[in-house]
Amino acid sequence: MTSPDYNAADFGAIGDGVSKDTSSLQNAIDACHEAGGGKVLLPAGRYLCGTLFLKSNVELHLESGAVILGSADLDDYNDENIFPENQAFFSEHVTARHLIIAYCQENISITGQGIIDGQSSRFFEPLPAGTSATYRHKTRNFPFKEWRPGQMIFFCRCKNIAVCDVKLLNSPYWTLFLLGCKDVQICGLLIENPPATANGDGIDIDCCKNVTISDCIIRSGDDSITLRGNVRLLGEDDWICENVVVTNCILSTPCNAIRVGVGDGHVRKVLFNNIIIPEASRGICLISLYRKTQKSKHGTHIEDIHFSDFIIDADVPFTVGTGHESQPPGAIRDISFRNFRVTAWAGAQFVGTAETPIESLILQNFDWLVRGGTDNTEFYEALPNPISHHGYRARNNTPGLPCAIFGTYIKNLSIDHFHLRWEEPSAVWREGILLNNAQNIDLNNLHLRQPQDDNGAAINCQDVQDISLRNNRAASGTSTFIHIANSDKSTFARYGGNDFSHAATALSQAGKKIDLISLKDLN
Numbered sequence: 001m002t003s004p005d006y007n008a009a010d011f012g013a014i015g016d017g018v019s020k021d022t023s024s025l026q027n028a029i030d031a032c033h034e035a036g037g038g039k040v041l042l043p044a045g046r047y048l049c050g051t052l053f054l055k056s057n058v059e060l061h062l063e064s065g066a067v068i069l070g071s072a073d074l075d076d077y078n079d080e081n082i083f084p085e086n087q088a089f090f091s092e093h094v095t096a097r098h099l100i101i102a103y104c105q106e107n108i109s110i111t112g113q114g115i116i117d118g119q120s121s122r123f124f125e126p127l128p129a130g131t132s133a134t135y136r137h138k139t140r141n142f143p144f145k146e147w148r149p150g151q152m153i154f155f156c157r158c159k160n161i162a163v164c165d166v167k168l169l170n171s172p173y174w175t176l177f178l179l180g181c182k183d184v185q186i187c188g189l190l191i192e193n194p195p196a197t198a199n200g201d202g203i204d205i206d207c208c209k210n211v212t213i214s215d216c217i218i219r220s221g222d223d224s225i226t227l228r229g230n231v232r233l234l235g236e237d238d239w240i241c242e243n244v245v246v247t248n249c250i251l252s253t254p255c256n257a258i259r260v261g262v263g264d265g266h267v268r269k270v271l272f273n274n275i276i277i278p279e280a281s282r283g284i285c286l287i288s289l290y291r292k293t294q295k296s297k298h299g300t301h302i303e304d305i306h307f308s309d310f311i312i313d314a315d316v317p318f319t320v321g322t323g324h325e326s327q328p329p330g331a332i333r334d335i336s337f338r339n340f341r342v343t344a345w346a347g348a349q350f351v352g353t354a355e356t357p358i359e360s361l362i363l364q365n366f367d368w369l370v371r372g373g374t375d376n377t378e379f380y381e382a383l384p385n386p387i388s389h390h391g392y393r394a395r396n397n398t399p400g401l402p403c404a405i406f407g408t409y410i411k412n413l414s415i416d417h418f419h420l421r422w423e424e425p426s427a428v429w430r431e432g433i434l435l436n437n438a439q440n441i442d443l444n445n446l447h448l449r450q451p452q453d454d455n456g457a458a459i460n461c462q463d464v465q466d467i468s469l470r471n472n473r474a475a476s477g478t479s480t481f482i483h484i485a486n487s488d489k490s491t492f493a494r495y496g497g498n499d500f501s502h503a504a505t506a507l508s509q510a511g512k513k514i515d516l517i518s519l520k521d522l523n
Contacts, residue, residue, distance in 0.1 A: 005041045006032045015045020017069060022049045022076060025068075032058045037107065042066040042114060050076025054102040054110070054155075062114025062166055070099045070172075072122035074147060085156050085179060085233045092199050093144045094173050098154045108155075109162035116152070118171040120197055123148035133196035135219055135252040136279040136315065137395065141198035151177035151204070157234075164188050174201040175220070180234045184211040189218070195254050197221030202251075206230050207239040207265060213246045223285075224251040225258050229265025229300040240266040250276045256285040257314070264330075266301045273308045283314040283342075287389050288330030288356075289323030299323045299330030308338040316391035318348035322356040322409075323389070333359035342368045346394045347401030351387045352409030354437070361407075364416040370451070373426035374400045380430065394428060403434040403460070404451075410438040420448035430456035439465040449475035449502075457483040457508070461491075468494045474503035486511040 006028045009015070013024035025047060028040045037057025044065030050073070054060060062068070071077070077097035080088055088096035099118060102108050110116075124142035131139045152171040155161055157180045165188040168175050175191050178184060186203065193200035200221025205211055206228040218224040225246060231239050251257040257277040260267055277283050284307065289299025299322070322332050332352070340363075352358040378399035379392075383406070394400025404420055407413065413435075420432050429451035435441065441464060450456040457480040461467065464484065474481045481503040484491055491514045493507075500506035 004035075005039045007041045007043065008047070009043060013042075013045070013047060015043070015047050017046030017048055019048065020050070020071065020076065021047040022052065022071070025049060025052055029053065029055055029058055029060070042068070042112075049099065051078040051098060052100050054100060054105065054108050056105045057107045059109045059111055062110075062112035062116070064113040066112065066114035068099070068114070068116045070118040070149065070152065072119060077149060083156065087233060088150065094148055094150050094199065097149045098151055099149065100153045102155045102158050104157045106159040108158060108160070109164070110153070110166055111162065111164050112166055115167040115169055117169045118149070118152045120170040120172040120193065120200070123172045124197075127196055133194070133254065134279075135195050135254055137281060138195050138254045140196070141221070142194070142196045144198070148172040150174070153177065155179070155181055157181065159183055161185070167192075170194070171197070171200060173199050174204050176202070177204045177206070178208050178211075179206045180239055181208045182210055184208060186211070186213045187215050189216045191216065191218040191220065193219070193221045195219075195221050201226060204228060205241065205244065206263070207234055207241050209240070209243055211244045214248050216249045218249065219252045220255070222253065223256045223259040224253045225249070226262070227260045227267050227270060228262040229267045230263030231265035232263065240268060242266070242269045244270045246272045246275070248274045250278065252277070252279050254281045256280070256282045258283070259285045259287075260302055260305060261285070261287040261290070261300045263300050264298055268301070268304045270305045272306070275310050277310070277312045277314060280312070280314040281316065281393060282319055282391055283312040283317040286320045286332055286335065287323060288321070288332060290389055301331045302335070303331065303333045305334070306336045306338075310339070311341045313343040315345045315393040315395070316348060317342050317344045318350065319389065319391040320349065320358065321351040321387070321389050322353055322358060331356055331359070335360070336362040336364070338362070338364045340366045340368075342366065344368065344370050344404065345372045346392055347403050348405050349387060349391055349401065350405070350407040350410060354409055357409040357411045360412045361410055362414045362416070363418060364414070366418045368404060368418070368420045369423060370404050370421070370425065370429065371423045373428045374398060375427040376400065377402070377427055400428045402428055403431040404429075405433045406436075407434070407438055408436040410435070412440045413438055414442040415444070415446060416442070417445040418448070422451045425451040431460045432458040434460045434462075435464055436462045437464070441467045443468065443472060444470045446472045447475055449478040450480065453477060454479065457481065459483070461485070463489060464491060465489055466492050469498055470495070471497040473499045474501070474506070476502045478503040480505040480508050482506070483508045484514055485509070486514070490515065
């Protein structure tokens with residue numbers, strides 16, 4: 001027997017965008033839940049609401065033309081102490097109030113062709129004159145008014161969740177937040193927040209298991225999609241964020257299109273594939289620990305994460321790092337990036353530490369084009385220590401990394417089938433790839449050269465151990481293909497099948513002894 005529909009209009013909802021419809025919609029949800037479940041139907045109309053509580057076995061279905069509008073009145077929202085995991089982040093000028101909440105519910109869904117609109121403009125002042133914001137770069141965020149709600153939709157400790165096809169617009173803070181949930185399907189969403197929205201994330205998945213995110217278009221003011229391991233709010237040891245698949249999405253943001261990290265838990269067993277990032281400040285960010293605090297002491301363990309089939313156009317395409325001052329340390333291991341087409345405007349970075357190196361990192365099948373850059377060469381003589389977790393966008397004549405890829409403190413690095421191209425490089429660029437304090441490096445089928453005609457190397461290795469170079473090709477105009485400089489360790493360098501005929505110098509070396517094995521292809 002088919003479950004009946006519960007039309008919000010039958011419960012007194014007016015839908016004129018002026019009258020408050022919170023009670024009517026909540027009454028429809030409650031009646032549906034108490035009857036054992038079914039569909040709460042919102043016909044075309046504009047429903048001005050405060051907090052709605054979604055309950056087990058209820059599908060909230062917004063028909064085409066139906067719009068839920070977030071109220072601007074504080075009193076229309078939930079009490080901030082409604083459950084222990086509900087938290088306000090006062091440093092971000094945000095409350096713990098939400099437009100839609102589900103807590104400890106199961107078999108719940110939000111579906112349809114309608115819109116949920118948080119009306120963020122009611123909580124922000126306009127951008128001041130002389131400032132700007134796009135989905136690639138913003139000079140500042142909207143100034144705050146008196147208050148703003150927290151996550152627009154918040155599911156906590158729920159099971160069997162679906163959010164499909166609706167449009168989620170103008171959230172004053174994070175848009176869709178799931179904490180400690182299991183068996184989640186998110187598909188077909190259009191999420192759009194103005195780029196000047198402070199903390200205007202798209203989808204945040206925290207300590208959740210068995211999650212799919214597919215076929216979404218997200219334009220966010222902050223991170224588009226995040227995976228987090230903030231177990232502190234759950235008070236349990238076994239809440240690992242795992243078994244997550246993200247596919248067929250288009251992401252734009254003046255922050256991170258994809259961010260993995262936050263908290264002292266675990267994120268593992270994750271696939272990202274078929275993703276386009278048409279414009280972003282940073283494409284993919286994996287950081288165990290941004291900064292050590294009493295709430296986050298060692299950072300997230302990030303492992304078994306795999307990215308494939310991406311098109312990225314970003315200032316900084318990758319920022320990957322284990323973090324600093326962590327004890328005991330978080331970790332980043334078993335990470336792969338395959339089949340990427342990258343357009344970058346600044347250098348990418350993969351930054352481990354001596355205590356916590358990045359372990360088992362693969363970059364395979366890359367076509368990488370570098371454009372633009374800064375003329376500020378401050379980092380030529382020495383890179384900053386520590387390296388900023390956010391990367392260096394090298395805008396407005398600020399300094400930038402002098403290489404397309406910088407990697408430090410990495411164990412077991414494989415770069416395979418990698419083509420690096422330069423388009424009118426600015427003065428900042430000196431090396432193609434710069435590796436420091438790395439070991440067990442496999443460079444296979446690389447085709448590249450240094451950016452400038454008379455300075456730098458295609459590959460510069462400093463204090464490295466055990467390098468294998470196979471089937472590589474120096475691009476036309478290469479000055480030095482690989483330079484190895486060691487201060488305190490010897491290096492084994494293995495060669496085979498390379499074509500260095502376009503390089504003035506195949507290998508240059510300085511410092512400690514380098515043991516060269518199978519050198520017949522060196523000129």
